[in-house]
Amino acid sequence: MIAEILSVGTELLMGQIANTDAQYISKRLSELGVTLYRHTTVGDNVGRLKEALAEAFSRADLVITTGGLGPTEDDLTKETVAEYFSLPLEMDEASLAALRAHLEQIGRPMTDNNLKQALFPTGARIMPNACGTAPGCIVEKDGKIAAILPGPPFEMKDMFERQLAPWLSQRSGVHIESRFLRIFGIGESLLETQLQDLFHSDNPTLALYCGPGEVLARVSARANTKEEAAQMMEPLVQEILRRVGSFYYGSGMDASISKAALDLLKSRHETVCFAESCTGGRLAAALIDHSGASDALCESYVTYSDEAKTRILGVSLHTLSAHTCYSAECAIEMAEGARRISGANWSVSVTGLAGPNGGSERTPVGTVYIAVSGAEGTSAKEFHFAGGRDHIRTLAVGHALNMLRLKLSGQ
Amino acid sequence: MIAEILSVGTELLMGQIANTDAQYISKRLSELGVTLYRHTTVGDNVGRLKEALAEAFSRADLVITTGGLGPTEDDLTKETVAEYFSLPLEMDEASLAALRAHLEQIGRPMTDNNLKQALFPTGARIMPNACGTAPGCIVEKDGKIAAILPGPPFEMKDMFERQLAPWLSQRSGVHIESRFLRIFGIGESLLETQLQDLFHSDNPTLALYCGPGEVLARVSARANTKEEAAQMMEPLVQEILRRVGSFYYGSGMDASISKAALDLLKSRHETVCFAESCTGGRLAAALIDHSGASDALCESYVTYSDEAKTRILGVSLHTLSAHTCYSAECAIEMAEGARRISGANWSVSVTGLAGPNGGSERTPVGTVYIAVSGAEGTSAKEFHFAGGRDHIRTLAVGHALNMLRLKLSGQ
Structure with a gap:
């Protein structure tokens, strides 16, 4: 089954909201084995909606619409779909009763406008x-299917999961399984070169997606059953894992380098403390993003000034004057100080120059030193990141967590 | 000028990311007076990209593409645009040199794949x-314009603002001036009620956009010159400022509550130190997001466990046993401790329950206490935020900075 998503709403074309509905539906369709070739967004304009709907049906069997189901005059999705299929609109008494009850419950009067929310194409x-107040519907005629969903994400998701997903699942025979392998610290083009010969396979398929400091490799297989698809992709997954080695840190859409580090700490019943300069608290915040971080982090320090590095962490004045705070020596003393004062099993420090000002020939903007300290000693690495202040700090956080992960997993 | 956005990337059709690029560009085009009728998203597939590009140009004068500029084989946007315009691709030596320098700086080898990032349609x-590594370009032929931007949002935004926006602005004859008034701590619907009679104006116009804890009011005027447009909107701006009072904290797209607090600190030559529990470093990171934060912040503390709150900040065991860490008493002692040990002029503490676990009838998830301490004393406020862990922490950071801002501006 080939599908397209048609989003309706002037607020999307004005940029007032991001189209998270399209993202959600896309993710779920891929899990359900429905092939999706296109998203289209148009405003609340009946002419342009009609045009886009006809175009979508010229390419796809299934068009999923979101939005345009409200009570106002410019909410016209159902009307336009009915016209496309040459079906009249009929009042659904059950929907009308539910609407009445809903409005009564929230203390709003029923207006004439509300009535149209209970009208649906015949059949x-x-x-x-x-x-919410706007029901959706599935309309099917001559081999074409329109699935009409409301725009508000909360309402859309609920309706998708409870009603559309089970219906689609029953309809599509084919199963597509995907695995997402998360790889940190190797560039997209270098990785592509290493995996080049693996891209030619048609089923399973391999694709790479690039994020800050990391690459996501998606392996997908298509088969008659979930199990068969999973089995088909296994050799390719294993071959990728063999080639990327310790750059691989976890799988799944929700995996992250911070979660990987946290899970390792928790499984070892160990704690970490950070000593942050240029990342300014982001490293601690990345760990505390995850519920249950309190098992692995009790305290953390932001030492932004040289004086704070000395007073709080015990970085020596000699180190600062001989090497400046932008040095491996300083990073090492910061990490050792944080481990000492916190009593944590591990500590990670970050010191560097995120810019945009302050760069010199010796220390260009983007120079960052990261140290990891544990029971067996302390080691530091020098990085040169490109990009703006925000990007440099994001990369520094990622690499700091990755260095911790590698130590924790004994690599 | 009629425009469409054409987003290219299988990751969008797989639902791995939301199309925030389309949202950003849409918002900016509306500010620049460019009419936008459609967003289209296709995957990394040359046939479907070609089809979508031709369709877009059949309706629009300007097609802005995002994505498909990477070094891999399936990154084909420039190639497809060149084919549409029947223009050959040429190597740009300046781009090639920049690419070489960039890869050298980050210590990555130049691969054959990278070379194609320096190829552009003639002219x-x-x-x-x-x-990043992928330059964009503007291609113009026979009255049709393609503006090709990279997919990663930070690269796209930077290129849009520095290069495409000024170019578009010069192209469109009419000047639209906008002012963005940033308002923190008042809900969108309450604000809407207060400003109700101001929404009817056609030129200048007023629109509200809602963010976490804050509302952005956009006032736009259309005129023949920049100065005329600016003059037209002034009375409306002044009326809004009069009505919102101290909820207003700054203007401009780049203004933020953290920048407002930092600027006040810097203008007073004063410093702040944070004591964070549930925000876990985000408060410090928000200040350090801005270059020059070192003038106002020397050090900051994340005290996540009760033991750390006591040992580092001197919160009394009595307070923790009598009131728990989720209390105004604890927030006050945290703030006072941070001010004492850091010697900063001001301190702000945050302690609360971001969830999703650990809620009780007495302390439901979303309960957050924030205290501000200065030379004239310490005061705390209790908040009850709704939403998930991330949203609660975002709101806590915003309100903490807003409380500091109000104190700093003597309100």
Whole structure:
């Protein structure tokens, strides 16, 4: 089954909101084995909506629309779909009763405008809205299917999961399974070169996506059952893992380098303390992003000035004057100081120049030193990151967590 | 000028990321007076990209593409645009040199794949990439314009603002001036009620955009010159400022509550130190997001465990046993401790329950206490934030900085 998403809403074209509905539906369609070739967004304009709908159906069997189901005059998605299929609109009494009850519950009067929310193309399979006033529906005619969902993300997701997903799952015979391998610290083009011969396979397929400091490798296989698809992709997954070695840190859409480091700490029942300069608290915040971080982090320090590095962490004045705070020596003393005062099993320090000002020939903007300290000693690494202040700090956080992860996993 | 956005990337169709590029560009085009009728997203597939590009140009004068500029084989946007315009690709020596320098700086080898990032359709106006390896370009032929931008949001934004926006602005004859008034701590619907009669104006116009804890009011005026437009909006701006009072904290797209607090500290030549529990370093990181933060912040503390709150900040065991760490008493002692040990002029503490676990009837998830301490004493406030862990922490950071801002401005 080939699908397209058609999003309706002037607020999307004005940039007032991001199209998170399209993202959510796309992710779920890929999991459900429905092939998606295009997203289209148009405003609340009946002419342009009609045009986009006809175009989408010229390419796809299934068009999923979001938005344009509200009570106002410019909410016209159902009307336009009915016109496309040459079906009249009919009042659904059950929807009307539910709407009445909902409005009564929230203390709003029923207006004439609300009535149109209970109108559907004849023969439509109605999907009640558990979270709002606008029901959706599935309309099917001559081999074409329109699935009409509301725009507000909360309502859309609820309706998708409870009603559209089970319906689609039953419809599509084919299963597509995907695995997402997360790889940190190797560039996209270098990785592509290393995996070049693996891209030619048609089923399973391999694709790479690039993020700050990391690459996501997606392996997908198509088969008649979930198990068969999983089995088909296994040799390719194993070959990738063999080639990327310790650059691989976890799999799944929700994996992150901070979660990987946290999970290792928790499994070892160990703690970490950070000593941050240019990252300014982001490293601690990245760990504390995850619920349950309190098992692995009790305290953390931001020592932004040289004086704070000396007073709080015990960095020596000699180190600062001989090497400046932008040095491996300083990073090492920061990490050792943080481990000493916190009593944590591990510590990680970051000191560097995020810019945009202050760069010199000796220390250009983007120079960052990261040290990891543990029971077996302390080691530091020098990095040269490119980009703006924010990007440099993001990369520094990623690499600091990656260095900790490598130590924790004994690499 | 009629525009469309064409986003290229299988990661969008797989739902791995939301199309925030399209949102950003849409918002900026509306500010620049460019009419936008459609967003289209296709995967990294040359046939479908070609089709979508031709369709977009059948409706629009300007097509802005994002994505597909990477070094890999399936990055084909420039190639497809060149084919559409029947223009050959030429190597740009300046881009090649910049690419070489960039890769050298980050210590990555130049691969054959990288070379294609320096190829452009003949006659294209090249837009260097200040944040990554893929330059963009503007291609113009027979009254049609393609503006080709990279996909990674930080690269795209930088290129859009520095290069495409000024170019577009010069192209469109009409001047639209906008002012963005940033308002913190008042809900969107309450604000809307207070400003209700001001929404009816056609030129200048007023629109509200809602963010976490804050509302952005955009006032736009359209005129023949920049000065005329600026003059037209002034009375409306003044009326809004009069009505919102101290909820207003700054203007401009780049203003933020953290920048407002930092600027006040710097103008007073004063410093701040944070004592963070549930925000876990984000408060310090928000200040250090801005270059020059070292004038106002020397050190900061994350005290996540009760033991750390006591040992580092001197929170009394009595307070923790009588009131728990989720209390105004604890927040006050944390703030006072941080001010004492750091010697900063001001301190701000945050302690609360970001969830999702650990809530009780007495302390539901979202309960947060924030204290500000200065030479004239310490005061705390209790908040009850709704939403998930991330949202609660974002709101806590915003309100902590806002409380500091109000104190610093004597309110």
